[in-house]
Amino acid sequence: MEISQEGLQTLAAVLREGTFDAAATSLHITPSAVSQRIKALETSVGRVVLRRTKPATATPDGELLVRLAKQWELLREETRSELMGSGTADQDSARIHLPIAANADSLATWFLPVLARMHHEHPVAIEVVRDDESQNTRFLRSGEVLAAITSDPLGIRGCTTRALGSMRYLPVATPDYVARWLPDGPTAAALSRAPMVLFDRNDYIQRDVLTTLAAQPVSPPISYIPASTEFHLAVELGVGWGAVPEVQIADALGAGRVIPIVDHHVDIPLFWQYWKLSSPILDALTDLTVAAAAEHLVPPPDRLR
The missing domain is CATH 3.40.190.10 (Periplasmic binding protein-like II)
Known part of the structure; x- marks a missing residue:
């Protein structure tokens, strides 16, 4: 079995770039040459090495x-x-x-x-x-x-x-926020109305915390802040409640700028x-x-x- 460095380099480029055309651009060759190299590699090893999807996957x-x-x-x-x-x-x-x-x-x-x-x-x-x-x-x-x-x-x-x-997360909010939106605690009814902060649409940590607290499906208004430091600052500024790493929010907790909305933490x-x-x-x-x-x-x- 002969495995050429050229074939390996081309395979890595296709997976990195997602398509044969994009790989060709990064390698400064034609898409046809990329295809020929991948076919030669597959022939050499006797295996299919790429799924021809968009993006390509191994x-x-x-x-x-x-x-x-x-x-x-x-x-x-x-x-x-x-x-x-x-x-x-x-x-x-x-x-x-x-x-x-x-x-x-x-x-x-x-x-x-x-x-x-x-x-x-x-x-x-x-x-x-x-x-x-x-x-x-x-x-x-x-x-x-x-x-x-x-x-x-x-x-x-x-x-x-x-x-x-594990990184420990604490669900917190400002005292004013809690007094306005969660006066009786994080009940399902309150959580369905209370604004919430998420990092992005892949932020399963916040959604898991919400599910645990509400114990039933709720759809609160959500603000997306896709940066770690700015996320916890948004919580400190009262944009919404959120589960923040304990090490990040420790100073704000100590100073009383935020408080836990429930006696609960999540370890990831x-x-x-x-x-x-x-x-x-x-x-x-x-x-x-x-x-x-x-x-x-x-x-x-x-x-x-």
Whole structure:
């Protein structure tokens, strides 16, 4: 079985860009050449590696080849960096591209210092793809990223999963908001009228909290604030109630600018999933991520440690 680097590169481009035409543009070749390379790769391995959908997706066998493509790309860049040496004038231009996925709340609270330390200690240029923690596994499956913070404990084929701990969320609002909209507490009737803040339409955390509090379907007026810091500021300004990370809202709680709308919290387990690569750079990022999570998150159950 012959697996060409050209074929792997083309497969990764199609999955990253979503279509043959877009992949052709990124590779500076024709769509016909992309198609020929993918067919040659499939003939070589004797497997279908792509689902010809829009966007294109990898088959299970294609996911294995994407892992190989990313492994080759990362190891090639690490080797080039080592060959150039840490004292050369071209050190900055030789930084290793490291694509990962993270959720907004982690970036806003505990994960950004991890990335800063990586940049200080290693010759990397980290690209962060940001989405909800429940959505990030798709970036791993497509080969777009090498590692991701997710809320999915189920391992992806070819990936290692590490439990990080849980981020604790508290449903809060301003005292004036509670007095106006929830004077008798978060009853179903009150929650159906009380304005609510969501991060975006994939924000299952807020919807799960609402379902738990209301115990029946309700449809409150919703404001969407798709940025972590601005989300909790919107709650502090009385735009609506929302479940905010405890570490983010602690100062406002202490100062009385917000209060809990109910004696209840939600713990969202987070996991670090990464491709099984023999990579010192990825190993270093994993170690820093796990250590920072142990310091800032609610510890995982013993069975997940």
